[in-house]
Amino acid sequence: MRILGIDPGLRRTGFGVIDVQGATLRYVASGTIVVPTEQPLSRRLKVILDNIREVVRDTQPDVAGLEKVFVNANPSSTLLLGQARGAAMCALADCDLDVHEYTALQIKKSVVGNGHAQKEQVQIMVMHLLSLSGTPSPDAADALACAICHAHFSPLTERLGAHAAPAGARGRRIRRGRLLA
């Protein structure tokens, strides 16, 4: 099963693609869609729409996981975030992908073993779980973490069970962004 994870945002939208085979997670691709800020809103949303569709076309995922955005105390910011999220969802649905939503808490718990983990901890655990040679950017790491989260929640990958990455993640401790044996 190939999973596309998306961390939506109006300025930067992260994406990450992984393959899941048995208990093995394999990195396929990741990156950040940087949205030009000076354009009208509809053009900015189209950048998200077009780029996610391109990622889907290039990587052919079977399913998508989307991070639930932070509901800001500022209603205008929430509205802008909602619009970016709407564009990301439209792109996925337009490619006939089922979209599964996860909160940041679920994603962090799934990847780091702690729902309140810091951004750097997510980056390091993603690098570790996918055997990457370097840390992905924060947005790409969050998107990859979302894909990993779906791998653990998906009924199709129930067989991952106790051997899944979160168990591995729980087996290690992280302090100040460093993995402890």
Place this chain on the structure above:
Amino acid sequence: MRILGIDPGLRRTGFGVIDVQGATLRYVASGTIVVPTEQPLSRRLKVILDNIREVVRDTQPDVAGLEKVFVNANPSSTLLLGQARGAAMCALADCDLDVHEYTALQIKKSVVGNGHAQKEQVQIMVMHLLSLSGTPSPDAADALACAICHAHFSPLTERLGAHAAPAGARGRRIRRGRLLA
């Protein structure tokens, strides 16, 4: 110039298409996209995306006007509205339409002459300005009003000037939803 107006919403999205020639406004089409509530969010957004693209394909507008949604005090509602609005904007941008945004105040002022007009007043003035035989549904009326608003604000239709519909609207008074001579 043919203008498509959209009143976005996650349950019901109104659309209205008008032609503007000189000082004349002509009704082309309008309706309401009713979004099934029991489906997952991504499927609901795709209903908005697909239906607006279909309206654009069928009516071939030159430009679009979009009502700015009400920023709700409830952040979750604002997020949902934002996502519906993002889907509507994506559909318009995906059809290469420029999207112009207007507040409810601008739209009501443009159509009724009073930024705080009631929904029924908007329906009646839209019916009057476009010489319709009956009142359109509230969502379709709001969308048509948004298209009329763009006709007044657009530099291309500056020639409408004082003879434009809002002047006509101002020339009449409405009380309790009834047009007064």
